[in-house]
Amino acid sequence: xxxxxxxxxxxxxxxxxxxxxxxxxxxxxxxxxxxxxxxxxxxxxxxxxxxxxxxxxxxxxxxxxxxxxxxxxxxxxxxxxxxxxxxxxxxxxxxxxxxxxxxxxxxxxxxxxxxxxxxxxxxxxxxxxxxxxxxxxxxxxxxxxxxxxxxxxxxxxxxxxxxxxxxxxxxxxxxxxxxxxxxxxxxxxxxxxxxxxxxxxxxxxxxxxxxxxxxxxxxxxxxxxxxxxxxxxxxxxxxxxxxxxxxxxxxxxxxxxxxxxxxxxxxxxxxxxxxxxxxxxxxxxxxxxxxxxxxxxxxxxxxxxxxxxxxxxxxxxxxxxxxxxxxxxxxxxxxxxxxxxxxxxxx
Amino acid sequence: xxxxxxxxxxxxxxxxxxxxxxxxxxxxxxxxxxxxxxxxxxxxxxxxxxxxxxxxxxxxxxxxxxxxxxxxxxxxxxxxxxxxxxxxxxxxxxxxxxxxxxxxxxxxxxxxxxxxxxxxxxxxxxxxxxxxxxxxxxxxxxxxxxxxxxxxxxxxxxxxxxxxxxxxxxxxxxxxxxxxxxxxxxxxxxxxxxxxxxxxxxxxxxxxxxxxxxxxxxxxxxxxxxxxxxxxxxxxxxxxxxxxxxxxxxxxxxxxxxxxxxxxxxxxxxxxxxxxxxxxxxxxxxxxxxxxxxxxxxxxxxxxxxxxxxxxxxxxxxxxxxxxxxxxxxxxxxxxxxxxxxxxxxxxxxxxxxxxxxxxxxxx
Numbered sequence: 107x108x109x110x111x112x113x114x115x116x117x118x119x120x121x122x123x124x125x126x127x128x129x130x131x132x133x134x135x136x137x138x139x140x141x142x143x144x145x146x147x148x149x150x151x152x153x154x155x156x157x158x159x160x161x162x163x164x165x166x167x168x169x170x171x172x173x174x175x176x177x178x179x180x181x182x183x184x185x186x187x188x189x190x191x192x193x194x195x196x197x198x199x200x201x202x203x204x205x206x207x208x209x210x211x212x213x214x215x216x217x218x219x220x221x222x223x224x225x226x227x228x229x230x231x232x233x234x235x236x237x238x239x240x241x242x243x244x245x246x247x248x249x250x251x252x253x254x255x256x257x258x259x260x261x262x263x264x265x266x267x268x269x270x271x272x273x274x275x276x277x278x279x280x281x282x283x284x285x286x287x288x289x290x291x292x293x294x295x296x297x298x299x300x301x302x303x304x305x306x307x308x309x310x311x312x313x314x315x316x317x318x319x320x321x322x323x324x325x326x327x328x329x330x331x332x333x334x335x336x337x338x339x340x341x342x343x344x345x346x347x348x349x350x351x352x353x354x355x356x357x358x359x360x361x362x363x364x365x366x367x368x369x370x371x372x373x374x375x376x377x378x379x380x381x382x383x384x385x386x387x388x389x390x391x392x393x394x395x396x397x398x399x400x401x402x403x404x405x406x407x408x409x410x411x412x413x414x415x416x417x418x419x420x421x422x423x424x425x426x427x428x429x430x431x432x433x434x435x436x437x438x439x440x441x442x443x444x445x446x447x448x449x450x451x452x453x
Numbered sequence: 454x455x456x457x458x459x460x461x462x463x464x465x466x467x468x469x470x471x472x473x474x475x476x477x478x479x480x481x482x483x484x485x486x487x488x489x490x491x492x493x494x495x496x497x498x499x500x501x502x503x504x505x506x507x508x509x510x511x512x513x514x515x516x517x518x519x520x521x522x523x524x525x526x527x528x529x530x531x532x533x534x535x536x537x538x539x540x541x542x543x544x545x546x547x548x549x550x551x552x553x554x555x556x557x558x559x560x561x562x563x564x565x566x567x568x569x570x571x572x573x574x575x576x577x578x579x580x581x582x583x584x585x586x587x588x589x590x591x592x593x594x595x596x597x598x599x600x601x602x603x604x605x606x607x608x609x610x611x612x613x614x615x616x617x618x619x620x621x622x623x624x625x626x627x628x629x630x631x632x633x634x635x636x637x638x639x640x641x642x643x644x645x646x647x648x649x650x651x652x653x654x655x656x657x658x659x660x661x662x663x664x665x666x667x668x669x670x671x672x673x674x675x676x677x678x679x680x681x682x683x684x685x686x687x688x689x690x691x692x693x694x695x696x697x698x699x700x701x702x703x704x705x706x707x708x709x710x711x712x713x714x715x716x717x718x719x720x721x722x723x724x725x726x727x728x729x730x731x732x733x734x735x736x737x738x739x740x741x742x743x744x745x746x747x748x749x750x751x752x753x754x755x756x757x758x759x760x761x762x763x764x765x766x767x768x769x770x771x772x773x774x775x776x777x778x779x780x781x782x783x784x785x786x787x788x789x790x791x792x793x794x795x796x797x798x799x800x801x802x803x804x805x806x807x808x809x810x811x812x813x814x815x816x817x
Contacts, residue, residue: 146654247744261745291517291681293742296725300741318655321727345731360729362659364688366711366808374688376659380624406632444693 108279108312109135109158114172116153116162124383127153129336131172140306140313140397142323142344144359145333149383151316155282158314159199160189167255177279195225198253198273202285204265214241214268215253221272240271244301263294268300269446277309284316299326320363324348332356335382335392338411341417351431352420354399361434391423395446399424399436402444469544470505471642471675472562477502477538479528483750496750498524500699501538503781506643508704511669511676513690513707515722519746520696526645526679528560535809560590563636567648569628574621579631580616586638596665599791605634607804609664626657633664643675650685662689663785687711695719698757699749701781705788711808715790715798738806756793763803764794
């Protein structure tokens with residue numbers, strides 16, 4: 107096991123109260139595996155990845171509970187000096203916006219060599235040669251010229267390639283990619299995704315891919331975790347999530363997506379309402395107010411993630427049947443979503 | 454000159470199209486020097502675009518950043534002043550000196566924007582935001598305007614108590630509904646929607662798309678739906694234009710475009726977008742375009758797509774692609790394409806594989 111996250115809880119303290127960003131999140135990641143965390147804004151997917159990297163803002167965020175074991179080392183509570191050794195060398199990260207992760211006043215070459223020298227001692231000429239080689243590896247034309255340039259002189263796609271070159275130059279064991287292609291055009295996204303797949307295949311790097319794009323999930327990953335309101339609500343092999351989703355939220359996401367790969371004219375079945383207010387304490391299932399499958403228990407008790415079979419798990423009192431998953435709505439005679447209990451205050 | 458796409462010619466039918474755009478160009482000058490600004494070229498954001506927009510229809514406009522799709526949309530409401538070309542609203546030139554046509558344009562053509570966070574005035578109540586166009590155009594008295602605002606809130610599915618609240622009290626999806634209500638206040642015929650869902654979460658995107666579809670049915674609206682999201686555009690559009698570097702490279706009916714794309718760029722665009730189906734993705738071969746789109750201040754000679762075109766490369770960089778800019782030419786099945794070699798695309802493996810549909814499905 108390369109990475110094992112157990113009962114992780116992350117809290118943010120803000121002026122308006124405490125946000126329970128990540129709650130009882132557990133998952134494993136094997137070497138060379140690609141795992142997706144899917145969810146919408148505020149679902150806790152980025153907070154989970156920041157917790158693994160030890161990059162939660164200290165001033166107002168904390169790991170309230172849980173363990174994160176990486177290659178035999180416990181990361182929770184690890185001194186920053188040790189964490190810094192692991193970051194970059196063993197775990198790398200690429201973010202959505204490469205402009206915010208690159209230093210605007212340093213040349214591309216300087217930043218690449220900085221990543222190298224942080225963990226290895228190399229001669230100056232050798233460094234320059236490595237930087238050029240790295241840029242060539244990520245498919246940047248005229249790398250000798252590009253190492254002299256500054257981030258703002260590159261396009262978004264080129265900047266993201268530079269980030270990938272930096273992230274992968276030390277052949278890390280784990281790459282955490284947080285919406286790596288969200289800011290890019292689709293033809294550039296295709297370039298970057300192909301590059302990630304090729305580079306990680308070559309180095310045996312495992313990938314934790316955080317995204318809201320289910321197409322990217324289908325193309326890149328072997329397993330998926332679906333998060334909602336800080337909880338993992340479903341986990342399954344990638345093919346299963348699309349073929350046989352069990353959680354009403356997963357079903358809702360799939361039916362919210364317009365597509366062009368199958369018959370036209372299919373109408374979308376949106377998920378009504380909006381995600382819960384992160385400042386409100388959650389009672390019952392966090393998805394209940396938007397769920398068409400909810401039963402009385404959903405208002406009272408937050409379901410735990412239980413195995414449906416060996417690889418597939420779901421946190422739901424009333425999972426979706428195969429036929430319903432296709433239709434995108436409940437199809438049981440006489441079924442109506444349970445009304446909220448007396449005195450329940452909705453978002 | 455590019456023939457106006459679609460109907461034979463403007464004015465030939467009993468009723469001219471709602472909006473007829475001909476040879477539209479929007480160039481932004483590049484100047485050099487601080488005191489004596491010299492003209493040093495131009496960004497040719499939109500560079501000769503013609504199309505018709507019909508009553509009650511949705512015309513999709515897809516392209517990547519820098520393609521000129523947003524500039525085109527903004528030019529139609531004169532947020533960007535056209536450099537050349539004509540825009541006719543029911544046959545009457547809106548770029549001419551007549552202020553009457555201008556006022557009519559501002560009423561009948563409305564716009565909704567991508568970012569529901571920055572396009573609403575944070576200091577105004579939702580009621581004031583939605584009612585502002587009515588006040589500006591001097592519609593009714595205060596009580597009538599208030600009634601209309603309440604009606605608009607109902608139409609877009611917002612609670613009536615929203616009236617007295619401020620934009621920050623709403624989620625992204627709700628703010629987009631506020632933007633739509635405002636756009637509908639003056640009963641427009643055409644709404645230009647510039648990336649209206651791309652800032653929203655997936656589950657909310659579907660709500661807004663369905664709302665726009667319902668409003669179209671109920672109110673007979675026409676849309677120009679501008680987006681980089683190929684799937685969303687297909688869902689809402691009757692007809693779709695694909696733009697690249699300031700020009701339209703392909704136009705077709707929505708289903709045709711995805712089933713039988715004819716321009717090498719359309720094919721690359723479709724093939725690049727991953728589809729939410731792992732089985733298809735496992736066997737799918739993507740066309741990876743090399744490099745970035747050239748800058749619209751340095752438009753290449755010949756075909757604009759040539760530097761990244763997989764077909765041009767395969768054909769050995771033909772003379773024609775290097776020297777002559779292809780015109781948008783009508784093809785069978787009511788579409789148009791701007792490629793010298795589109796007949797080589799027809800029936801090709803790339804065309805078949807583009808949208809990730811199995812061949813068995815395609816024949817149905």
